[in-house]
Amino acid sequence: MYWVSVITEAGIFAILALGLDMVWGWCGDFDLAFYGYLALGSYMTFVLAIGRPTPPVEYIIGWHLPVLVAIVLADVAVVALAAVIGAIALRNLRDIYFAVTTLGAVSALYLIVQTYTPLFDGFNGVYGLINPGQAALHLTYNGYRIVLLVVVLLILFLAYLLVQRLSRSPFGRMLRAVREDERAAAAYGRTVFSAKYRAYLFGAALAGLTGGLFAIFISAFNPSAWTPQELLVIYAAILVGGRGNPRGVIVGVFVVYTGFVELTRFLPSPASRPEFGPAMRQILIGLLIILMLRFRPEGIFRERPGVDREQAPGGRPGRLRARAAASAASAPAGPAASAPAGPAAKDGGTQ
Amino acid sequence: MGTFLVSVGIGLATAAILSLSAVAFTLEYAVSRVANFAHGEFLTIGAYAAYTGQTFFHQNVAAAALIAAAAGLVAGLVLNAALIEQFRGRASITVFIATLGASLILQNLLVIVYGAASVSYTFAQGGLHHVGPFLWTTSDIEVILSALAVAGLIYLLLQRTRFGKAVRAVSQDRALAQVSGIPARRIVMQTWALAGAISGFAGFVLADTIGTFSPTLGFSFLLLTITATVAGGIGRPYATFGGALIVGLVIQIAGTYTNSSYELVFAFLLLVVLMLLRPNGFFVRSSTAAVRA
Numbered sequence: 001m002y003w004v005s006v007i008t009e010a011g012i013f014a015i016l017a018l019g020l021d022m023v024w025g026w027c028g029d030f031d032l033a034f035y036g037y038l039a040l041g042s043y044m045t046f047v048l049a050i051g052r053p054t055p056p057v058e059y060i061i062g063w064h065l066p067v068l069v070a071i072v073l074a075d076v077a078v079v080a081l082a083a084v085i086g087a088i089a090l091r092n093l094r095d096i097y098f099a100v101t102t103l104g105a106v107s108a109l110y111l112i113v114q115t116y117t118p119l120f121d122g123f124n125g126v127y128g129l130i131n132p133g134q135a136a137l138h139l140t141y142n143g144y145r146i147v148l149l150v151v152v153l154l155i156l157f158l159a160y161l162l163v164q165r166l167s168r169s170p171f172g173r174m175l176r177a178v179r180e181d182e183r184a185a186a187a188y189g190r191t192v193f194s195a196k197y198r199a200y201l202f203g204a205a206l207a208g209l210t211g212g213l214f215a216i217f218i219s220a221f222n223p224s225a226w227t228p229q230e231l232l233v234i235y236a237a238i239l240v241g242g243r244g245n246p247r248g249v250i251v252g253v254f255v256v257y258t259g260f261v262e263l264t265r266f267l268p269s270p271a272s273r274p275e276f277g278p279a280m281r282q283i284l285i286g287l288l289i290i291l292m293l294r295f296r297p298e299g300i301f302r303e304r305p306g307v308d309r310e311q312a313p314g315g316r317p318g319r320l321r322a323r324a325a326a327s328a329a330s331a332p333a334g335p336a337a338s339a340p341a342g343p344a345a346k347d348g349g350t351q
Numbered sequence: 352m353g354t355f356l357v358s359v360g361i362g363l364a365t366a367a368i369l370s371l372s373a374v375a376f377t378l379e380y381a382v383s384r385v386a387n388f389a390h391g392e393f394l395t396i397g398a399y400a401a402y403t404g405q406t407f408f409h410q411n412v413a414a415a416a417l418i419a420a421a422a423g424l425v426a427g428l429v430l431n432a433a434l435i436e437q438f439r440g441r442a443s444i445t446v447f448i449a450t451l452g453a454s455l456i457l458q459n460l461l462v463i464v465y466g467a468a469s470v471s472y473t474f475a476q477g478g479l480h481h482v483g484p485f486l487w488t489t490s491d492i493e494v495i496l497s498a499l500a501v502a503g504l505i506y507l508l509l510q511r512t513r514f515g516k517a518v519r520a521v522s523q524d525r526a527l528a529q530v531s532g533i534p535a536r537r538i539v540m541q542t543w544a545l546a547g548a549i550s551g552f553a554g555f556v557l558a559d560t561i562g563t564f565s566p567t568l569g570f571s572f573l574l575l576t577i578t579a580t581v582a583g584g585i586g587r588p589y590a591t592f593g594g595a596l597i598v599g600l601v602i603q604i605a606g607t608y609t610n611s612s613y614e615l616v617f618a619f620l621l622l623v624v625l626m627l628l629r630p631n632g633f634f635v636r637s638s639t640a641a642v643r644a
Contacts, residue, residue: 030444093626095444096386100577101626104619107574115612232455235448275467279459286455293449294437 001142004149010257011152012213014250017234017241018156018163019206022199024235025244025303026172028179029094029196033085033102035231036109037078037204041211042221043113044074046126059121067132071212078208079201086200091193094182106228114223125222129215152213156250159206163246166202175199176244229282233260236285239292241299248301260284358607359600360485366599367498368560371553372572373579373591374505375546379427381522381586382542383435384443388450390550390576391569392457393430397423397551398558398568399465405472412474412493416555423551424544426457431543436536454570461566469563494556501549502592508545509588518542522586574615575602578622584632594632 016038023031048070052062065073089101113120120126134144166172178185178192186192215221233256241252264281292299372394379387400422401415408414434453438446477489487495509515517538520528529535557572558564575598583594598621605617625632 028444030448088623088627091627092630096447097626097630099444099447100386100574100581101623104574104578104622108616108619111613111615115610229455232451273466275462279462279467282459283456283463286452286459289452289455290434290449293441293445293452297445 001145004145006258006261007254008145008149008152008217010254011149011156012210012217013234013237013257014156014253015152015159015213016207016210017238017249017253018159018246019203019210020231020234021238021244021246021249022163022166022175022203022206025238025249026167026175026179027196027199029090029200030096030099031102031200032099032228032231033082033106033109034203034207034234035226035228036106037082037207038211038214039113039221039226040081040109041071041074041078041208042215042226043120043126043211044077045070045212045215046129046221047120048073049132050126050128053121057121057124058118059126060119067129067216071209071215074212075205075208078211079205082201082204082207086197086204090196090200103228110223110226110228120221123223125220125225127220127222130219132216148216152217155209155213159209160246160250167246171195171198232289233257233285236288236292239289239297239299242301242303243297243299244303245299245301248299248303251301252299256288354607355604356484357486358604360482360487360491361607362600362603363485363596364487364491364494364560364599365603366596367495368553368557369575369579369599370498370592370595371501371549371556372576373583373595374501374588375549375553376576376580377583377586377588377591378518378542378546378549380580381588382518382525382539383431383446385435385446385450386443386577386585387430387435388447388573389430389434389454389457390450391571391573392454392461393423393426393547393550394554394557394569394572395458395461395564395566396426396569397554398564399461399566400551401555401558402465402470402472405474410474415472415474416552419555420548420552423554424548426551427543427545427547428540430547431540435543436539458566458570465566467565469565471563472559474559490559494560497552497556501552505588514538514541571615574622575618578618578625581622581625581630582632587632590632 016034020031020034023029023034045067047059047061048063048065049067050062051064053059063070085102085105089098089105093101114122116122131141131144134141137144137147139147174185174190174195177188178190178195182192218225234253237252237256238249239252240256241250242248260281263284264277267277267280270276372390375393376387376390379385379390397419401419404418405415408418430450430453434449435446438449474490480487480489480492482492507515509518517528517533520531520533521535521538521542525535525539528538554569558568561568579595579598580591581594582597583591598618601621602614602617606614
């Protein structure tokens with residue numbers, strides 16, 4: 001049962017990592033607000049599903065929706081928040097300016113959630129989502145945990161298929177083009193902000209979904225369950241697996257999570273110093289990030305270079321490409337044919 | 352009016368601490384082009400060094416401040432040699448993420464050594480004084496005076512000494528400074544030592560002003576520091592003092608009239624407005640080009 005729990009948690013965070021990798025791996029924007037999206041998704045799932053608060057407990061909404069509906073609505077709220085933050089942070093800010101702005105946003109969110117009790121009951125947080133649907137499905141506690149694991153892995157697999165498909169789509173290639181050279185991509189007619197913004201919202205939607213699953217998994221959520229710094233574990237996992245490679249990202253999360261769970265079990269943990277284990281874990285994560293960045297920034301699995309299906313040996317040409325090729329063949333004096341003449345003429349001029 | 356002036360007074364004290372931290376942050380940026388996320392930990396290290404030192408030096412405030420500065424100096428040297436120089440030539444965001452890792456390591460080393468619970472100094476805060484329209488404690492006055500002194504020293508150091516000239520040269524173009532015979536590596540090292548010492552001292556002052564502190568002291572002050580730095584224009588030491596003044600006053604006055612626990616929220620709002628409207632600081636003509644990679 002112990003490993004069921006570990007793998008479920010790793011699976012949940014793998015979904016978050018897929019979303020985060022779209023923003024960092026594909027677009028190159030180092031975002032620090034993502035753990036806030038998970039948290040908001042989790043909080044909103046609770047307040048939409050656990051019913052009215054009984055004083056002195058207080059929180060907003062307090063509906064009694066079926067948990068699946070609650071997760072979907074919570075995700076809508078998360079995407080709305082990401083739409084605001086993304087609209088501010090993505091328009092002109094890049095690099096450290098983007099990172100600092102998203103850090104500010106998540107710090108402000110954390111502070112408000114912690115201090116303003118009518119929102120999610122401040123420090124106490126929300127709780128009471130205990131194995132929703134267990135009775136309806138006639139399951140034992142252990143049976144329920146196994147079903148939850150299967151559901152999480154299934155959602156992870158679906159998310160993977162979707163992300164993998166997007167990654168190879170024109171949209172995915174456009175994001176990478178924007179990452180490599182924003183000006184060149186803009187010059188080729190790509191709308192940089194809109195491309196990045198759509199990827200950001202998609203990533204945030206995955207993070208919000210993660211929050212909903214996390215709510216079911218841990219059945220209580222309060223400010224001690226999340227700090228913005230928790231996101232660094234996910235970054236470490238993405239770095240290990242391979243930035244921009246969905247398969248690598250998933251492997252990275254599983255390796256880092258199970259690796260750290262195993263490692264921290266063997267660490268000495270004196271009862272008088274309960275903070276020793278978690279602190280040691282954070283130190284190792286910090287070291288992992290620095291060492292990966294220094295010595296193997298591409299991770300275990302490299303990002304797969306974009307494949308031009310027309311030139312790939314044995315690759316099937318796409319429908320559009322085939323049509324374009326057919327029309328080019330019928331009109332050989334197209335712009336493609338005259339293009340190489342440009343640089344050649346220039347070289348001739350300088351000699 | 353009375354409340355307003357009191358909050359301006361506290362704002363000035365906050366601004367003084369902020370200016371120390373921000374000027375160190377901007378010096379680090381100036382010579383290494385690094386937004387040092389582990390900067391907050393320099394402050395925390397200074398605060399804890401003074402905490403350890405206070406028992407040995409019988410509550411002597413000056414000795415504690417010196418120990419804090421010395422610890423910060425060592426931290427600055429070590430971070431530069433062990434991390435920043437190793438990442439020379441890499442993209443600025445890569446180095447930024449590496450310093451994030453360093454921040455995580457340093458912060459949790461402090462947790463292991465000192466525990467996660469809050470501690471506090473046993474120095475006397477001194478009585479309240481009316482200085483003109485303001486109401487300050489003795490340590491508030493000491494903080495403001497020491498910040499002014501540091502500002503003056505940095506001005507003299509950067510404008511009147513060979514070291515200062517070299518720092519300005521290296522911050523403009525390290526390679527060019529190197530070929531002109533300036534020992535760039537050593538200048539960068541010395542600047543980090545200086546920035547570390549200022550930060551360590553700032554950490555001690557910050558911890559003393561707040562009263563209690565924990566290993567997250569500097570990390571939670573980092574966002575304010577960055578806001579002040581951006582307000583002044585990152586990499587511009589003198590303007591940073593102006594930035595710190597603006598940020599200190601704005602958050603303190605806003606906090607007084609709403610709720611002081613939302614300080615960080617105001618800082619964030621100010622940061623966003625600054626980034627969008629004045630990304631190069633209050634004191635330069637705005638241009639969004641510098642914000643892009």
